[in-house]
Amino acid sequence: MTDSDGRIRDLAESALAWVRDQGVVLQSARGPVPNVAQFIAGEPIRGSWWGHVAGKDIYAVLNFLDDSDDVVVTRLINQKLTLLHARVWPFVARVSEHLGAERLAAVHSEHLESGAHRAFVVPFPGWVPDAALRDAATLGVDEAFDQLPACLRPATS
Numbered sequence: 001m002t003d004s005d006g007r008i009r010d011l012a013e014s015a016l017a018w019v020r021d022q023g024v025v026l027q028s029a030r031g032p033v034p035n036v037a038q039f040i041a042g043e044p045i046r047g048s049w050w051g052h053v054a055g056k057d058i059y060a061v062l063n064f065l066d067d068s069d070d071v072v073v074t075r076l077i078n079q080k081l082t083l084l085h086a087r088v089w090p091f092v093a094r095v096s097e098h099l100g101a102e103r104l105a106a107v108h109s110e111h112l113e114s115g116a117h118r119a120f121v122v123p124f125p126g127w128v129p130d131a132a133l134r135d136a137a138t139l140g141v142d143e144a145f146d147q148l149p150a151c152l153r154p155a156t157s
Helices: 003-022 036-041 055-067 088-092 131-135 141-146
Strands: 024-026 069-075 078-087 106-109 117-122
Touching: 003 024, 003 036, 003 055, 003 078, 003 131, 024 036, 024 069, 036 055, 055 106, 069 088, 069 106, 078 088, 088 131, 088 141
Parallel strands: none
Antiparallel strands: 024 078, 069 078, 106 117
16 A cells, blocks of 8 residues: 555545534535535635645545445435435435435446446435434434434424
8 A cells, every 4th residue: 555545545534534423515516514525625625626736635535435335425405416424314314205305316426347437326215224214213303304404404484
């Protein structure tokens, strides 16, 4: 393993811990919750993250997170790629009827031998583990929403 590999692994593990703490984050879009690209860069990014000095690191870490069993990518917030950590899956599952199943479909990127990527979708709740669904059944709606970002909660009149 090279020093660069070790640095990327450490950065990826740090990013995974951050995603766990946050629960719900955007991949790179600006929005009502933090985004992973800016976490990795350590600063706000103007324009595309591809052109940022940390672009290669961002790419490597996003691939690590996409491959993690503890993270699922959806289009939950503003139709932008939204990462959900396993810690919030029961809460999301409990309020899924309020959020919309189409917004909760998992977006996966498969790495092909040719080096290309192929995206495919797993409809909700097909990606949710049975244990998370069992946990969801024990929660109240308000209790579940309290564990999610304010932008996902229903508007109160």
